Amino acid sequence: MLIDAHQHFWLLKDRQGQWPPASLEAIYRDFLPTDLQPLLEKAGVSGTVLVQTMESAADTDFMLALADDNSFIKGVVGWVDMKAADAPQDIARLAFHRALKGVRPMLQDIADVQWIDDAALDPAVEALIENGLVFDALVLPPHLPCLLRFASRHPALKIVIDHGAKPKIATGHYVDWRRDMAALAALPNVHCKLSGLLVERGDQKPEAVRPYAETILELFGPERVIFGSDWPVIRLAGDYQDWLDFCRDVVPQEHHAKVFGGNAIDFYSLSDR
Numbered sequence: 001m002l003i004d005a006h007q008h009f010w011l012l013k014d015r016q017g018q019w020p021p022a023s024l025e026a027i028y029r030d031f032l033p034t035d036l037q038p039l040l041e042k043a044g045v046s047g048t049v050l051v052q053t054m055e056s057a058a059d060t061d062f063m064l065a066l067a068d069d070n071s072f073i074k075g076v077v078g079w080v081d082m083k084a085a086d087a088p089q090d091i092a093r094l095a096f097h098r099a100l101k102g103v104r105p106m107l108q109d110i111a112d113v114q115w116i117d118d119a120a121l122d123p124a125v126e127a128l129i130e131n132g133l134v135f136d137a138l139v140l141p142p143h144l145p146c147l148l149r150f151a152s153r154h155p156a157l158k159i160v161i162d163h164g165a166k167p168k169i170a171t172g173h174y175v176d177w178r179r180d181m182a183a184l185a186a187l188p189n190v191h192c193k194l195s196g197l198l199v200e201r202g203d204q205k206p207e208a209v210r211p212y213a214e215t216i217l218e219l220f221g222p223e224r225v226i227f228g229s230d231w232p233v234i235r236l237a238g239d240y241q242d243w244l245d246f247c248r249d250v251v252p253q254e255h256h257a258k259v260f261g262g263n264a265i266d267f268y269s270l271s272d273r
Helices: 033-043 057-069 087-094 119-130 141-153 175-185 206-220 240-250 253-268
Strands: 003-007 047-051 073-078 100-103 134-137 159-161 190-194 225-227
Touching: 003 225, 003 253, 033 240, 047 057, 057 073, 057 087, 087 100, 087 119, 119 134, 141 159, 141 175, 175 190, 175 206, 190 206, 190 253, 206 225, 206 240, 225 253, 240 253
Parallel strands: 003 047, 047 073, 073 100, 100 134, 134 159, 159 190, 190 225
Antiparallel strands: none
């Protein structure tokens, strides 16, 4: 089963004052299941994980409703204010929905890179673990040392780094990124998505992404790398099929079943949907 473990849907009417700006014409419109389904069918993708894009409970409810109506959405990663006093209760309530598989704070948009390295998150993390949910880490390279401390404190929490932590491919800042990713990869509870890298290449050719994609596979191994399209954001730098084909070329054939399906099913517990 081929799984796309990272895609988004949104309605512009719900995003007043939010990203994306009108200047990003390729993604400045509504995106719904009817837009993605033909791409999935052409690529042979059987299911997806729908991931949040706004810090709101309403956005999570919107995604869960879409999952109720569209069988290809095998899982949803929603949003919870993890430092709120009632975060454990919110997590337990959301976990009653079979499609809810994890949560994702918008760490890349939080000015304080230390936000994740805070004991105030502990009750929410305990609730995630108790309810069998995972944590998607939307981080940038400066967040990685703090994420390492967070992941080390919570070895029972399953964590996946989205988009390889968005390395600065356009400017070639590779060495520090690799060092910090290697430290995280040494923790068995940390996984990494092979997603989002094309957008980080700037004006360079798509092939500039290859060393970063290969490094992710080298560090995390075929057991902990998970394919995702990052659709529709991928439209800023390429198209769905081209990214899938590129990743298939990077990943050796003998590991395709895991990277392009099995790992996502195991990580997000998709077999119960």
